[in-house]
Amino acid sequence: MKVFFIGGGNITRIVLEKLGNRIERCWYYDLEEKQIPCQFIGNSFHVPVEADVVVEAASVEAVKTYGIDVLKSGKDFYVISSGAFADEEFTRKFAEALKHSPSRVFVPSGAVGGIDIICALEGYLESVKLRTRKPPTAFGMDSNSISEPCVLFSGSVYEAIRNFPQNINVAVTLALAAKDFNKVRVEVLVDPSISQNIHELEISSPVGNYKLVLQNKPSPNPKTSYLAPLSLVAALKKRIEKFIVG
Known part of the structure; x- marks a missing residue:
C-alpha cells in the first residue's frame, strides 16, 4: 500500500508504527519537515501520482483546504477530522466534487464506539445521545470551584460545535x-469526580436500545x-486484508 499523508504529526507516526511494512511507500505534506520515515513533498500541496490512498491526519482546516483537491486526484480519501463536514457550505461543495470523482471517502470511527450499531440501524434509528463528561481542568476551571457534576450544555450537534468545538469530530462522526x-x-458536563474524559453513548431504536461508556x-x-489513530489503522488494514470482520 502506497500512502500519502496530509500531516506528519502524532497520528501519522502512530499509523506508520502500527502498519509497518504493510506500507510499501509513503509521502507526507506538512508546513514543515518532520522526523518520520516518509518522503516530505515540501510545503506546496500536491497528491503524488503513485499514491494508492490519501490519509488526512491533520485538522478540520486541512480537510476543508485540501479535500476537494484530493477528490480531483481520484485517490481514495481517509478523513479522521470529520468535523469538517459540520460546515454545510464545504460539505455541499465536497459532495458535488465527489459525484464527479472516482474517489471513495472513508471516515474511521475515531475516538467513539457504536458506529457499527448506528450504521446497522439505518431505517430504524430513533435517536443518539452523546454525553461527554470532563474534569474541571479541561474547561480551565479550578477543581475546588465545583463539588458535583454540572451540565454545561445540552443541544444539537450544530449548537455543540459552536459552543464546544473540541468535541466536534466525535459528534459529527456520530451524525454522519x-x-x-x-x-x-x-x-457536556463538568464532573469533579473524574480525572479523564468520558463519553457516554445512548442509541435508541425499535430494534433495541444500547448504551456504551x-x-x-x-x-x-x-x-x-489513542483510539482515534488506532481506528484509522483498523480502517486501512481492511483495505489490504482478505478476511474482514465488522
Missing part, C-alpha cells in the same frame, strides 16, 4: 453515521485519544 444531524443530541486514554499528543 446516523445520516441525520437532527437525530444526534449532545450533552468510553474512557479513552490520551495518545502521545494529549489532545488526541
